Amino acid sequence: MTRRLLLAGVVLLYVLSIPWYRDADAAVGVLWGLPDWVAVALGCYVGAAVLNAAAWLLTDVADAPPDASASGPRKGDAQ
Amino acid sequence: MSFGQLGVAALLVYVAVVVAVTELARRARVDRTPADHFLAGRGLGTFVLFLTLYATAYSGNSLLGYPGEAYRRGFSWIMSTGFMMSIVVVFHLLVPRLRPLAVRHGFLTPGDWLRHRFGGEAFGRAVLVSCAVLMTLALVNFLLAQLTAMGHVTQHVTAGAVPFWLGVTGLAALILLYETLGGMRAVAWTDAGQGILMFLGLAALLLWVLSDSGGLAATTEAIRAMRPEAVAVPGLRELANWASTIALLGLASVIYPQAIQRIYAARDGGALKRSLALMSFMPLVTTTVVFLIGIAAIPRLASLGGVEADTVMPRLLEQWAAAGTGSALLAVVVFVGALAAIMSTADSVLLSLSSIVAVDLLGRPPAEEATTRLGKRVAAALMVFAVLWALWPRVTLWRLIELKMELLIQCVPAFLVALHWSRLRAGPTFAGICLGTAIAAGAASMGVKRIEGVHVGVIGLLANAGVAVLGSLGMPSQAASFGSTGRVPRAHGLRLW
Numbered sequence: 151m152t153r154r155l156l157l158a159g160v161v162l163l164y165v166l167s168i169p170w171y172r173d174a175d176a177a178v179g180v181l182w183g184l185p186d187w188v189a190v191a192l193g194c195y196v197g198a199a200v201l202n203a204a205a206w207l208l209t210d211v212a213d214a215p216p217d218a219s220a221s222g223p224r225k226g227d228a229q
Numbered sequence: 230m231s232f233g234q235l236g237v238a239a240l241l242v243y244v245a246v247v248v249a250v251t252e253l254a255r256r257a258r259v260d261r262t263p264a265d266h267f268l269a270g271r272g273l274g275t276f277v278l279f280l281t282l283y284a285t286a287y288s289g290n291s292l293l294g295y296p297g298e299a300y301r302r303g304f305s306w307i308m309s310t311g312f313m314m315s316i317v318v319v320f321h322l323l324v325p326r327l328r329p330l331a332v333r334h335g336f337l338t339p340g341d342w343l344r345h346r347f348g349g350e351a352f353g354r355a356v357l358v359s360c361a362v363l364m365t366l367a368l369v370n371f372l373l374a375q376l377t378a379m380g381h382v383t384q385h386v387t388a389g390a391v392p393f394w395l396g397v398t399g400l401a402a403l404i405l406l407y408e409t410l411g412g413m414r415a416v417a418w419t420d421a422g423q424g425i426l427m428f429l430g431l432a433a434l435l436l437w438v439l440s441d442s443g444g445l446a447a448t449t450e451a452i453r454a455m456r457p458e459a460v461a462v463p464g465l466r467e468l469a470n471w472a473s474t475i476a477l478l479g480l481a482s483v484i485y486p487q488a489i490q491r492i493y494a495a496r497d498g499g500a501l502k503r504s505l506a507l508m509s510f511m512p513l514v515t516t517t518v519v520f521l522i523g524i525a526a527i528p529r530l531a532s533l534g535g536v537e538a539d540t541v542m543p544r545l546l547e548q549w550a551a552a553g554t555g556s557a558l559l560a561v562v563v564f565v566g567a568l569a570a571i572m573s574t575a576d577s578v579l580l581s582l583s584s585i586v587a588v589d590l591l592g593r594p595p596a597e598e599a600t601t602r603l604g605k606r607v608a609a610a611l612m613v614f615a616v617l618w619a620l621w622p623r624v625t626l627w628r629l630i631e632l633k634m635e636l637l638i639q640c641v642p643a644f645l646v647a648l649h650w651s652r653l654r655a656g657p658t659f660a661g662i663c664l665g666t667a668i669a670a671g672a673a674s675m676g677v678k679r680i681e682g683v684h685v686g687v688i689g690l691l692a693n694a695g696v697a698v699l700g701s702l703g704m705p706s707q708a709a710s711f712g713s714t715g716r717v718p719r720a721h722g723l724r725l726w
Binding site: 157160164167168169170172173174175176178180182183184185187188191192194195196198199200202203204205206207209210211212213214 | 304307310311314317318321324325332333444445448450453460461462463464465468471472475498499502505506507509510512513517
């Protein structure tokens with residue numbers, strides 16, 4: 151559940167990173183040395199990186215499917 | 230010592246180190262099986278796996294093509310940080326499902342998944358061959374881009390002492406040597422060193438960009454005065470292109486055969502997820518830096534157009550090197566870091582290509598030593614072909630990336646949808662691949678890159694996935710034959726050749 155919330159947060163930040171909510175001819179200020187809409191996008195990507203990393207650490211990457219038989223080969227059983 | 234002499238010396242040291250690592254990898258070889266040659270015996274731990282993923286993902290395209298594109302487009306190229314990160318996000322759809330199956334069934338190539346998933350169906354072979362052909366075309370294109378970038382960097386780092394053609398052919402021969410002798414182990418170990426070198430080089434370059442340009446704010450104001458459109462909020466079409474590029478690269482890059490083979494090559498699931506957690510941060514310290522380099526070049530360099538803009542980074546470094554011996558030395562480190570990044574991507578691409586051609590297209594058994602030998606011969610033939618092509622660059626590095634992704638993305642339903650939806654059938658999947666590829670390739674051949682900012686490959690994928698899903702829904706369900714778990718079918722031991 152936590153992992154899914156983190157991934158939902160990543161998607162939300164991606165949506166916010168694209169300045170679709172700004173007019174193309176709007177005045178552009180400077181924030182952190184960058185055009186403000188660029189700074190916002192970069193901030194979103196920093197947030198997305200943190201949430202995505204946390205989601206990966208909570209991800210279960212099993213080394214065999216749940217229904218794998220105990221005697222079944224786990225590695226290198228090339229066909 | 231001049232910049233060119235420093236560059237030649239650094240190049241020789243780099244080549245010597247790579248040859249030494251190759252010898253170590255050759256001695257570490259356990260046997261001559263394809264699993265040992267192409268997947269390093271499935272034993273890559275967190276540290277090496279992370280660095281090889283990093284060095285493979287960030288290529289000549291990233292270090293030469295992306296600054297060039299930032300220079301051409303302006304600040305909207307911040308999208309590059311987003312799309313490079315989207316790859317690690319989309320991996321959530323692939324890794325947790327594919328890794329357990331790969332371990333259990335000993336997958337060697339991406340095609341092994343397709344064989345496993347669709348092997349028992351009438352159009353299973355067609356899905357496998359079509360995806361293998363698309364992957365081969367995309368990878369040859371990718372290899373071509375790396376070789377072109379290698380030539381540019383070598384020529385600049387040696388101040389012309391090593392010309393473009395010699396850089397391409399000489400370094401291609403070096404890649405072929407260490408890959409043939411050391412396989413994936415040599416590739417991963419050199420990738421690890423090359424990843425560190427690239428990271429250090431970019432850190433040095435970032436410091437220079439920030440200090441020498443009078444700060445970011447001054448650069449932004451200078452660009453606003455010169456090219457106000459580069460600072461303005463992007464228009465609707467550019468916003469659509471931003472979203473489309475994130476979709477194109479995020480989806481297509483997880484289908485990179487070399488990325489899939491690293492999922493197979495990980496020592497265990499823990500190492501894989503820790504590596505991917507670390508990879509989440511790399512776009513911030515890599516892509517953002519090269520984006521800033523391209524931006525900083527706008528007020529510094531006179532208008533460069535087309536293919537010429539791909540030389541933005543070498544030109545900036547030449548300016549930096551002219552400031553003194555210390556700067557020249559650091560500039561050489563950056564150059565060699567860039568070269569290392571390019572080489573590390575080229576070697577991974579070549580290794581994947583040779584395994585796909587040998588196993589998936591030529592149908593050789595993945596467990597026999599003869600397949601390893603065939604893979605090495607295939608690698609040599611492909612490299613000769615790519616070198617001859619690379620000696621005459623015709624399109625920008627970014628366009629090469631787009632062309633590759635537009636083909637590769639047509640394989641997405643056969644991987645991502647098939648992993649998550651047991652009703653997907655081979656026939657509709659093959660029909661979808663044909664339709665999507667026809668749209669993407671047809672539009673590209675007519676010179677149409679995007680429609681209202683959306684890549685033709687993404688439009689092709691929508692049609693492709695629609696046909697695959699709707700066609701599968703219209704066929705009788707095979708769920709009962711998949712067992713009570715409803716998981717995707719496993720064609721144990723079934724091969725199509």
